[in-house]
Amino acid sequence: MKADASLKQRYEAVRARIAAAAVHRGHRADDILLTVVTKLASIDQIRELIALGHMDFGESRVQTLLHRAAQIDEFMQRHRQLSSGRLVNLPDQVRWHMIGHLQRNKVRKVLGMVRLIHSVDSLRLAEEIQVAAARRDEPVELLVQVNTSGEKMKSGVAPAAACHLIEQIDTMMNIRPRGLMCMGPLVQDPQLARPTFERCHEIFEDIRSAEVGGEQFDILSMGMSNDFEVAIECGANIVRVGSAIFGSPLSAEDPSDIP
Numbered sequence: 001m002k003a004d005a006s007l008k009q010r011y012e013a014v015r016a017r018i019a020a021a022a023v024h025r026g027h028r029a030d031d032i033l034l035t036v037v038t039k040l041a042s043i044d045q046i047r048e049l050i051a052l053g054h055m056d057f058g059e060s061r062v063q064t065l066l067h068r069a070a071q072i073d074e075f076m077q078r079h080r081q082l083s084s085g086r087l088v089n090l091p092d093q094v095r096w097h098m099i100g101h102l103q104r105n106k107v108r109k110v111l112g113m114v115r116l117i118h119s120v121d122s123l124r125l126a127e128e129i130q131v132a133a134a135r136r137d138e139p140v141e142l143l144v145q146v147n148t149s150g151e152k153m154k155s156g157v158a159p160a161a162a163c164h165l166i167e168q169i170d171t172m173m174n175i176r177p178r179g180l181m182c183m184g185p186l187v188q189d190p191q192l193a194r195p196t197f198e199r200c201h202e203i204f205e206d207i208r209s210a211e212v213g214g215e216q217f218d219i220l221s222m223g224m225s226n227d228f229e230v231a232i233e234c235g236a237n238i239v240r241v242g243s244a245i246f247g248s249p250l251s252a253e254d255p256s257d258i259p
Ligand SMILES: *Cc1c(COP(=O)(O)O)cnc(C)c1O
Pocket: 037, 039, 060, 099, 100, 183, 223, 224, 225, 226, 240, 241, 242, 243, 244
């Protein structure tokens, strides 16, 4: 594994910005979970973050998620054998988050590998997950994606439909609604994302106060590289950050891509 000082620095800078935004809102840094989005990362970069103690990673495509989860699994096992579990920083396990659009025919494949599905956007998808989850010991935890930016290209249920979908999911035995996810609009100025995040937070609080999603309805996943601080100010407790840590697609310095 090649040491990549700048990756560590960028990771720590993002953590510091999250902590500052959390404190600004009167929370502790630990109240906000950073999901590192690895779609621009090399496998070595993911390993380096794991060695720094990071556990939560997100992928937007099922195939990539499965591939990376398998590679990382192997890496963890090898390390455990080499160090008899005593490597200082290495976490016990890595948690994968499915953050992108999930097709119903991929549900079965991804179920055993993910800690949280962020992107449930229809009753049919929820039902598919329920059927597949019925064969498992533990309920599958998920978020409902809400389209609060109003952009037609974005997936997610309409704001007015979110509460009812949560209600329906809550009646299904083997899946558990944990909260909401939304994406900010694609804009340069992160402040322009604020109304989108505020709207999502409002829907989240409405559902909570109506006690629709049950006691464990407590996750609000919003904010990416460009707008995570604004999202935290608006109540996010999971942020999904990729390019601020790994570099933008244009400036990506993935060593494995260099011939
Ligand atoms: C890619 C992606 C992210 C991370 O975006 P960055 O701008 O690279 O931080 C977050 N959420 C979803 C759903 C994504 O697809």
